[in-house]
Amino acid sequence: MNAEGAGPGSRLEVVSTVEALRARLRGEASVVLVPTMGNLHAGHLALVAEARRHGSCVVASIFVNRLQFEPGGDFDRYPRTLERDCELLAAAGCHVVFAPGESELYPEPQEIRLAPPKAAEQLCGEFRPGHFEGVVTVVAKLFNIVAPHTAVFGRKDYQQLFVIRTLVRQMNYPVRIVGVDTVREPDGLAMSSRNGYLSSEERTKAVRLGRELRAVKAAIESGRRDHEALCEIATANLTAAGWRVDYVALRNQSGLAVPGPADRDLVVLGAAWLGRTRLIDNLEIRA
Numbered sequence: 001m002n003a004e005g006a007g008p009g010s011r012l013e014v015v016s017t018v019e020a021l022r023a024r025l026r027g028e029a030s031v032v033l034v035p036t037m038g039n040l041h042a043g044h045l046a047l048v049a050e051a052r053r054h055g056s057c058v059v060a061s062i063f064v065n066r067l068q069f070e071p072g073g074d075f076d077r078y079p080r081t082l083e084r085d086c087e088l089l090a091a092a093g094c095h096v097v098f099a100p101g102e103s104e105l106y107p108e109p110q111e112i113r114l115a116p117p118k119a120a121e122q123l124c125g126e127f128r129p130g131h132f133e134g135v136v137t138v139v140a141k142l143f144n145i146v147a148p149h150t151a152v153f154g155r156k157d158y159q160q161l162f163v164i165r166t167l168v169r170q171m172n173y174p175v176r177i178v179g180v181d182t183v184r185e186p187d188g189l190a191m192s193s194r195n196g197y198l199s200s201e202e203r204t205k206a207v208r209l210g211r212e213l214r215a216v217k218a219a220i221e222s223g224r225r226d227h228e229a230l231c232e233i234a235t236a237n238l239t240a241a242g243w244r245v246d247y248v249a250l251r252n253q254s255g256l257a258v259p260g261p262a263d264r265d266l267v268v269l270g271a272a273w274l275g276r277t278r279l280i281d282n283l284e285i286r287a
């Protein structure tokens, strides 16, 4: 499958097998990977734009990774929109799409799985059992298949980015990890493939998560140090507005640990449900 690209003479090639991908990339001097699960939005396209700054061949992978969905999660209803995704990627100047079927990436039961670091047991890891194991396992496979020198991930999935940086460091992958800032809708909602699940009433309410995190950030930046109380207020406000909150939490940026008095570089992270949709967001803070 081919699609016209944005750049002069550029064409997007879509490949679905490991063998075809390796053949296509043979001889490419500088491959940059943008791993995705598809159903792309402007946030993903910002990753591609960043990827283009780091190498001459941008590969976007599109694979809805069953391993990272918790039991009862949204694996089955996760939107598969390959054709539209390829049009967007072509227009964004991506060079290759790797869109394997499940039997290509997991031709046999994936018995060998990587254990994520301790920092993955908290926050989203606490509420999504097996999620980060599935993420590190598929990302390691993608690194082995694509062999990029750089890979680009969104900062919206803050804990995921932390876990992947740890994977690369501890497993000696020769891959530079680049994080890209969250892209937001005009009203501040962090872009997410899951925003499409929201009813119009929920969509209106959805800005509240970011607003509560901004309030925590503003309070800390103005000198407050009662982190737990601030997170509890945010949780109570969200709950009162009809959300089911998994967590609102303050962590340090260096280790995703509960901050000590000397920590200045912090991040407030939140995950909460509106109806059947789980949204996450985060904001970095300089205390």
Ligand code: PAF
Pocket (backbone or CB within 6 Å): 035, 036, 037, 063, 065, 068, 135, 138, 139, 157, 160
């Ligand atoms: O962030 C995502 O879309 C996924 O977790 C990733 C990194 C593509 C792995 O499946």
